[in-house]
Amino acid sequence: MQFPIQLDILDFVFKGILIGIMASAPMGPVGVLCIQRTLNKGRWYGFVTGIGACVSDIIYALFTGLGMSFMMDIVGNERNRFLLQISGSVVLLLFGVYCYRSNPTKNIHQSNKTQKGTLVHNGITAFLVTLSNPLIIFLFIFLYAQFAFVVPNRPIEMSVGYLSIVLGAMLWWFGLTWLIDKVRGKFDNTGILLINRVVGCIVVIFSIIMLLGTVFNLYKLPY
Secondary structure, three states: OOHHHHHHHHHHHHHHHHHHHHHOOOOOOOHHHHHHHHHHHHHHHHHHHHHHHHHHHHHHHHHHHHHHHHHHHOOOHHHHHHHHHHHHHHHHHHHHHHHHHHHOOOOOOOEEEEOOOOOOHHHHHHHHHHOOOOOOHHHHHHHHHHOOOOOOOOOOHHHHHHHHHHHHHHHHHHHHHHEEEHHHHHHOOOOOHHHHHHHHHHHHHHHHHHHHHHHHHHHOOOO
């Protein structure tokens, strides 16, 4: 009896990590801020900036999951879930194209190297920057729909899944700041654009795969 439960938990861990990475990876204002602080203040200042963003993201992730749990009669319907997954794939595709085409270095500002501030201060400001963008809720809605992530009657698995979202986001920020720190002398605004375009390409490829997989499952739906 333990084996299926363990498999379910591992499934939620995997999904949560992917959701955490995909929600954090696009180079929005906090991503640029994280890179700036890594370059100007040091790696750990960049990392705590990511942690601040991660705290804000998990608040929105929990809020989205709670809201969707009250809509399970709608989402649980096979056809409604199919339409939501199709919509999610299309939105993710458009989001990936937007990431690729956008220039996050616009309106970029230089951090003051002589006034680093405390790590706590850097984390709090990143939290507030991310919290001011509630549009991420829509990204979570479509990611949850794609991964069939919200299962209200599985509180243990859901709790593990939410913790895995945090883990995925932390892995992204840790890896990003590590990379930026390693190429510190060669990294400029072009590097930010390159990261954003790579992320955009990955999101586009992923959304196309999910879209084709969802359409293929159409033929398995009962009529």
